[in-house]
Amino acid sequence: MKEVEVKELQELLNSFANKDVYIHLETTNGAYATHFNENVFNAGAFIRNARIRYELGKVVGDAPHRVGLKMEHGWVYAQGITHFELDERGRLLMAGLDYTGKLAIALEISETPFSY
Amino acid sequence: MILEQERQILLVFPHPDDEAFSCAGSVRLYANMGVPVTYACLTLGEMGRNLGNPPFATRESLPEIRRAELKAAVEAMGIKDLRMMGLRDKTVEFEDDEKMVKMVSDLIEELNPSLIFTFFPGFAVHPDHEATARAVVEAVRRMPKEQRPKIWGVAFANDTVEKMGEATINVDVSTVKLDKLKALQAHASQTAWMMAETTKRVEEGQPMSESWLNVEKFYLIQHEDEIDQSINSASL
Numbered sequence: 006m007k008e009v010e011v012k013e014l015q016e017l018l019n020s021f022a023n024k025d026v027y028i029h030l031e032t033t034n035g036a037y038a039t040h041f042n043e044n045v046f047n048a049g050a051f052i053r054n055a056r057i058r059y060e061l062g063k064v065v066g067d068a069p070h071r072v073g074l075k076m077e078h079g080w081v082y083a084q085g086i087t088h089f090e091l092d093e094r095g096r097l098l099m100a101g102l103d104y105t106g107k108l109a110i111a112l113e114i115s116e117t118p119f120s121y
Numbered sequence: 122m123i124l125e126q127e128r129q130i131l132l133v134f135p136h137p138d139d140e141a142f143s144c145a146g147s148v149r150l151y152a153n154m155g156v157p158v159t160y161a162c163l164t165l166g167e168m169g170r171n172l173g174n175p176p177f178a179t180r181e182s183l184p185e186i187r188r189a190e191l192k193a194a195v196e197a198m199g200i201k202d203l204r205m206m207g208l209r210d211k212t213v214e215f216e217d218d219e220k221m222v223k224m225v226s227d228l229i230e231e232l233n234p235s236l237i238f239t240f241f242p243g244f245a246v247h248p249d250h251e252a253t254a255r256a257v258v259e260a261v262r263r264m265p266k267e268q269r270p271k272i273w274g275v276a277f278a279n280d281t282v283e284k285m286g287e288a289t290i291n292v293d294v295s296t297v298k299l300d301k302l303k304a305l306q307a308h309a310s311q312t313a314w315m316m317a318e319t320t321k322r323v324e325e326g327q328p329m330s331e332s333w334l335n336v337e338k339f340y341l342i343q344h345e346d347e348i349d350q351s352i353n354s355a356s357l
Contacts, residue, residue, distance in 0.1 A: 006172075006176045006179055007175075029180065031168075031180070033168070033170060035170050036211065036246075036247045036248065036249070037246065037247065040246045040278070040279065043279075051168075051211065087174075088176055090179065092179065092181060092182075096181065098179045098180065098181060100172065100176070100179065100180065102172060102173075102174045102176060103174075104174070105174070105314075106171060106172060106173040106174035106176065107170040107171055107172070108170045108171075108172050108180065109170075111180045113180065113181070119181065120181075120184075121207075121209055
């Protein structure tokens with residue numbers, strides 16, 4: 006993955022629009038957040054291989070970036086995206102890596118299901 | 122303490138690196154004594170957060186990296202039989218409880234271990250650790266008392282000593298310290314930052330704390346019917 010280049014990422018988001026796609030969306034503080042700091046309220050969400058179809062996908066310019074997908078009946082968005090790549094299997098992988106290199110959020114889009 | 126000869130050892134942990142942090146030295150000592158060791162590793166740590174910045178992996182490439190690290194780590198520990206159980210990181214507690222117990226029961230039936238290493242329920246911090254430990258303890262509890270293997274539980278919740286007192290099983294692993302370090306280093310995607318910090322401290326003349334590197338601590342997990350018996354025999 007490399008740091009977000011807005012124009013390139015926007016083109017990739019466009020390329021998945023109006024197709025049935027599988028998504029992986031994940032936010033996390035890490036399972037040990039409360040172990041290391043009792044004041045942390047640990048919350049996160051994870052969805053993998055949900056099938057969606059979006060009509061408009063957009064990455065917003067200022068970093069860390071926000072990526073939103075507008076669907077016929079709803080929305081998907083991710084905040085804090087810093088890195089992206091189109092992997093060797095044609096999947097668009099986006100992630101938000103914090104200052105220590107730990108993943109805080111991931112949003113991935115693929116025309117084929119992700120592994121289990 | 123001096124380790125007794127065991128018939129067969131079984132490790133049950135959910136993530137590649139749990140075994141290295143918990144019992145790498147003890148397992149190496151047993152392997153050196155000729156005890157066969159099987160490690161059932163439930164997931165590939167697919168949800169590990171450390172991808173680096175700049176990143177060395179993606180969410181999708183991490184599992185294969187960790188699979189290779191796991192293989193190198195078990196080699197350093199002298200484990201010949203590695204089972205990757207195919208569950209997904211952070212979902213273990215949501216699996217069917219009976220399916221989890223059966224998975225452990227099947228391993229026990231096949232291998233007939235005399236000693237099992239896993240986490241200590243209630244003091245294992247990570248939900249996957251807790252779910253793994255619950256399944257192991259329940260599988261063993263269902264066995265006839267005289268056939269049960271011992272379970273050595275790893276506990277590291279912040280309130281462990283406060284609630285349970287100091288660990289009763291302390292294994293001196295100083296003679297296999299280098300193998301333990303090798304196992305930890307094998308999990309580079311998880312431990313590189315820690316190993317770098319350790320190297321720095323060693324260079325500065327402050328080696329990693331003796332207690333952490335040289336002694337591995339466990340609590341014997343006892344079932345209710347066993348505790349009752351020991352109370353009864355003590356009162357006789």
